[in-house]
Amino acid sequence: MQQILNFILKNSHKLLFLLLLIIALSLTIQAHSYHKSKVISSANFLAGGVYEQMNAVSEYFSLKERNQELAIENARLKSLLFNSADTAALKLPDTIKGVKKVNVILSKVIHNSFNVPENYLTLNSGSKQGVKSDMGVINDLGIVGIVEKVSPNYATVQSILNIKSKINAKFKKSDHFGTLIWNGKNTGYAQLIDVPRLAQIKKGDTIVTGADSKIFPENIGIGTIYKIYIDDQTNYYTLDVKLFNDMTSLGHVYIIKTKDREEILQIEQETAQPNEQ
Amino acid sequence: MNSNVLFNTARFILLLAAQILIFNNIQFWGYLNPYPYVLFILLYPVNGNKNSLLAASFLLGLLIDMFTNSGGVHAAASVTLAYVRPAFFRFAFGVSYEYQTIKINDRLTPERFSFILVSVTTHHLILFVLETFRFSFFWNILLRTVFSTLFTIVLCIIIIHLFKPSKR
Structure with missing residues (x-):
């Protein structure tokens, strides 16, 4: 017992360092790995x-x-x-029995x-x-x-x-959809991946939120196609999307x-x- | 001794406030920020209590993490810098540094400059590696480390010169 105490007292500096480093690293890893597990955040x-x-x-x-x-x-x-056209005959598409969905x-x-x-x-x-x-x-x-x-x-x-962000998005004119991500490089552009090669696309097409998203209502603007990359190995496009928003x-x-x-x-x-x- | 504690507490609060209110909002070229809060660790008295330096650095880093939503990145970098500080003293000022009266906040000499350079580079490298956390951003990490380090060092030297303690 005496020896253990002596050891701790003698190495208190090293042990304290290791303890604090482990706490800091575990907070870091947690913040990078899981969704919504941030122990400390600026929402306080x-x-x-x-x-x-x-x-x-x-x-x-x-x-x-x-x-x-x-x-x-x-x-x-x-x-x-x-x-x-006619407010009397207007039917709001996202209204059922007068209950607003959004x-x-x-x-x-x-x-x-x-x-x-x-x-x-x-x-x-x-x-x-x-x-x-x-x-x-x-x-x-x-x-x-x-x-x-x-x-x-x-x-x-x-x-x-945020490179962890994944949002369902689609083309405004056709209903082909993909996933909107960010590659961490340019703040003006996001990337749309997993777009099937069947989709007819060209530069300047508008990207909006898709119907598959339970978070966003459909048809909210995201951006326009800026560049099209064709991957020969897969049947999918990767697109650079110029965002409407100046983030x-x-x-x-x-x-x-x-x-x-x-x-x-x-x-x-x-x-x-x-x-x- | 007591005035020393007071002095360091004031430095802690002032550097934290300056970092959050001013330096985190510089965004030079869209993504470069200086981190002159490391001055707290650099200017801590050479013969001061090492454990309280570790604890204070951890707290300082954690508070900055809280404001920037970055998990424990700043805390890890700061604690590591606080731990390896004596080795850097030895590197910059020679083996018998403990018997000299080293003051970092004084006229810039090659020894002081090399100490600041090594410390800030180490801190920033750990910071950006942990912040990015992906090897695919290797060049990005290196670039940010180099430019942010330059930025921080220039600011540190300016701050040291501005707040040089009056000469008796």
């Missing part, structure tokens, strides 16, 4: 509060652009409103990151406003990311500029709350289970 009182104060100062520098964006969005919505929560990006392979944003709304993890985040131009972790007042978002400058965003998500997930899980006899 301290980091969220600091970022909110910082944003309160810095948002004055971009007020002009934000106003411009909102005005353009308003004009687009107005033109939709004035051009709808709710939208307004939020603001208070911290943005785009300089590492795994990028996260911080938003200034949390569970008090009804935000839950795995909700989609969009803005007026297109998709932004998926909510990862939520605290009472803040939420972190896995940006589409380095984000202001107000909308959090999408799809009401059917749990129901779809549940029924899919039940189907996947083997039948009992």
Whole structure:
């Protein structure tokens, strides 16, 4: 016993180093390996509060652009409103018995990151406003990311500029779909993989979110095809997609709350289970 | 001794705040950030308590990780730097460094510069390897390490010169 104590006291520096290094490495590995297992994140009182104060100062520098964006969005919505043929006969496609399938929560990006392979944003709304993890985040131009972790007042978002991100996407004109990923290189471009060679595509085609996604509603803009790579070994295309959004400058965003998500997930899980006899 | 503790606590808080509020938002060329918070580890007294340096470095790194959503990357890099610091002292100032009164925050000499260079390079290499965590980004890691190291060293030297303690 005496010897063990002596050993610990003599090597306390080394042991403390090893202990702290192991803690830090396990946090790192956890953050890289699993979805939603981040032990520490900026969705907490301290980091969220600091970022909110910082944003309160810095948002004055971009007020002009934000106003411009909102005005353009308003004009687009107005033109939709004035051009709808007959409001009396209008049938909203995603409405059943007056129940809306999608709710939208307004939020603001208070911290943005785009300089590492795994990028996260911080938003200034949390569970008090009804935000839950795995909700989609969009803005007026297109998709932004998926909510990862939520605290009472803040939420972190896995940006589409994150090499762990995988989002179902399709072509606007045909219904061929693929998976949107990011290769960690350029902040203006994402990659669409697993697109079947049957699909008729050309440069400039629009990519939107697919119907297979339980997080985003269908037909939300993502970007346009910028470059087409043909792989001779497989029957799939890989495409470079130029994003509609400038991910380095984000202001107000909308959090999408799809009401059917749990129901779809549940029924899919039940189907996947083997039948009992 | 007491003023030393106070001094280091103030340095800890100031460098943490500066890192989060200013230096994390520089994004030079879109992705380069300097990390001058390593100054806390470099400027810690040579004969100070080693275990408290380890603990403080870990805490500093962990707080920065919390703000940047990066798991434990900064904590691991900082703790490692704090642990190998005596070896770097020996490398830069010679074997008997403990008997000299080394002060890093003073006029820039080749010894001091080589100490800062080795320390910052080590820290940044560990940081970017863990942050990226994929071998396919090898050249990217190397490039970022080189440029961020240059950036951090320049900033460290500027900060040291700005806040040089007044001469008695």
